[in-house]
Amino acid sequence: MRFKKRFDNWIFNSFSVSVEGLALLRIFTSLFILLFLIPGMGMGHFGFLASLPNDFYAPSPGPLRIFDGFPPLAIFQLVHTILVISLFAMLAGYYTKWASVLTGISILILQGFIYSIGKVNHEIVVPLVPIIMAFSNWGYAYSVDSMRKKKIANPESWPLTLLALFVAFMMFTAGFPKILGGWLDPSTQATQGHLFNQFFIRERQALLAGWAVGFDNVIFWELLDWLTILFEIGFIVALFKASWFRLFVGFAVVFHFSTMMTLNIAFLPNFLAYAVFLNWENIYSTIRSQYVRFSGVTGIKSGKRAVLLFSGMVLLIFLPIKLLSAQNIALSQTDLMLHEFVLVTTAFLFVAIVGFKKMATAVLKKKKVR
Amino acid sequence: MNRKAVRTLFICILIYLPLQYAVVGIVGYYDAEPWPAFVFPGFKSVHVYDDGFEIKRTVIDVETMHRQRSLDMSPQDFFPEIPLSQIPGFVRTHFSDDEAVQQISNDGRAWLQRRATEISGFSPNTMYIIELTEYYRQTEDGAVLDMAMETNRIRLQF
Known part of the structure; x- marks a missing residue:
């Protein structure tokens, strides 16, 4: 009985959410996927897959095995169109639950075919986020649904716990084979080895990669091997408390920033999942209070306008980054995209500022107690 | 729910x-x-020693009869449409085993030949998938290639 209570408490009370915060998250997620995380590299990529002979069709075990080869380009175009429409529906909050699930399924189909060339990239969090969050009622405020329905359902926080479970488990699966693969062996430096591999074979030589290749300090590289494993395995433990999990999400952002700077790998899809664990209620309150302060408008109107302001700000930041990134004017010597660099760096700066603030607050509190 | x-x-x-x-x-x-x-x-471990490290590399070589004309290239040059993150897995799945390569259908061979012709600018009739192990030495000026050893070679006749 006690276990059941604790289990229930973990599922239903680990994270707290509000309909307003969830609305902001829904808008952010829709725009993030729409502009940066739609699978594939455009119609040219789909055209290439459609042209591949059946010899190169190697789907993972699962439903895509019912096909003998890649589908024609028209199927890719159809699924892509469905994805874009469902993303817009999710953004507007129109039949939000169905739109979110359809978004996830469309992404799964596209990813499934893209990965059927014999290499699976680990980007399952992109479809996972809209599918899981569909059940949080994130479309019941500041949405077309909220205008059509009289009764507003309570927000659900268990989808966040479920997503945390997936992220923590997947992090664990990244750490565990490293232990078996000899990462803890002090006579070999695995992180440094991967750096060489990325630098010389894949020619990922941008940002700090050149400096890192020349930095030959055994203790430093071995320490990185150990820290990587501790961080990845530790995610499972962090699952038991929301504050610990958020701390590990912060570590993850720092980790991905460092891998981007040295290995030129950004892991941008993971950031979609990390963003779910931001304090969206706090973000909503801050934007709303600032809006009230500057405009003098209060009441329901101020809430609506705060959400519109947030959507506009996100678009204003995302659109130029997307357009500049598409021009390929920077970072052309690596496959790292400009938008990946900007977004991961911004996330890192955000985490660094929040981290310093929290540390400063903790130090001040200690001083006061003394 | x-x-x-x-x-x-x-x-x-x-x-x-x-x-x-x-x-x-x-x-x-x-x-x-x-x-x-x-x-x-x-990410399994990569071999790094005290004074150097080894890296495995795949090279695709296309050539005409009697090697009158030939061209070496990396898999990413041969398959530029495939994202770099998928290239090693794609090559490992389809081009690392001789038996599997020999089973590539006529359609598949014709497709590869068309691609090889487009990229090289001549009409090759053979494609080699060559696996190399490269040994690098750490020096004060950075990593220096010490030796490259061919560890596998698969021949595909178009």
């Missing part, structure tokens, strides 16, 4: 996740790909 359904969902997922990971272990033991969905990449 009511509380009971959510609880059941969590229990199912808590059972399913380790189970699918056990499958990763079995599949991964025999073959590097494909992986089940709910994992992140583990």
Whole structure:
């Protein structure tokens, strides 16, 4: 009985959410996927897959095995169109639950075919986020649904716990084979080895990669091997408390920033999942209070306008980054995209500022107690 | 969803996740790909010694009869449409085993020949997939290639 209570408490009370915060998250997620995380590299990529002979069709075990080869380009175009429409529906909050699930399924189909060339990239969090969050009622405020329905359902926080479970488990699966693969062996430096591999074979030589290749300090590289494993395995433990999990999400952002700077790998899809664990209620309150302060408008109107302001700000930041990134004017010597660099760096700066603030607050509190 | 359904969902997922990971272990033991969905990449260790390191590289060589004309290139040059992150897995899945390569259909061979012709600018009739192990030495000026050793060569006649 006690276990059941604790289990229930973990599922239903680990994270707290509000309909307003969830609305902001829904808008952010829709725009993030729409502009940066739609699978594939455009119609040219789909055209290439459609042209591949059946010899190169190697789907993972699962439903895509019912096909003998890649589908024609028209199927890719159809699924892509469905994805874009469902993303817009999710953004507007129109039949939000169905739109979110359809978004996830469309992404799964596209990813499934893209990965059927014999290499699976680990980007399952992109479809996972809209599918899981569909059940949080994130479309019941500041949405077309909220205008059509009289009764507003309570927000659900268990989808966040479920997503945390997936992220923590997947992090664990990244750490565990490293232990078996000899990462803890002090006579070999695995992180440094991967750096060489990325630098010389894949020619990922941008940002700090050149400096890192020349930095030959055994203790430093071995320490990185150990820290990587501790961080990845530790995610499972962090699952038991929301504050610990958020701390590990912060570590993850720092980790991905460092891998981007040295290995030129950004892991941008993971950031979609990390963003779910931001304090969206706090973000909503801050934007709303600032809006009230500057405009003098209060009441329901101020809430609506705060959400519109947030959507506009996100678009204003995302659109130029997307357009500049598409021009390929920077970072052309690596496959790292400009938008990946900007977004991961911004996330890192955000985490660094929040981290310093929290540390400063903790130090001040200690001083006061003394 | 009511509380009971959510609880059941969590229990199912808590059972399913380790189970699918056990499958990763079995599949991964025999073959590097494909992986089940709910994992992140583990990155096995790379050989780094006190004074150097070794790296495995794949080279694609296309040539005409009697090697009158030939061209060496990296897999990413031969398949530029495939994202760099997928290239090693794609090559490992389709071009690392001689038996599998020889089973490529006539359609597949014709497709590869068309591609080789487009890229090289001549009409090759043979393609080689060459695996090299490169040994690098750490010096004060950075890493220097010490030696490259061919470890495997697969021939595909178009």
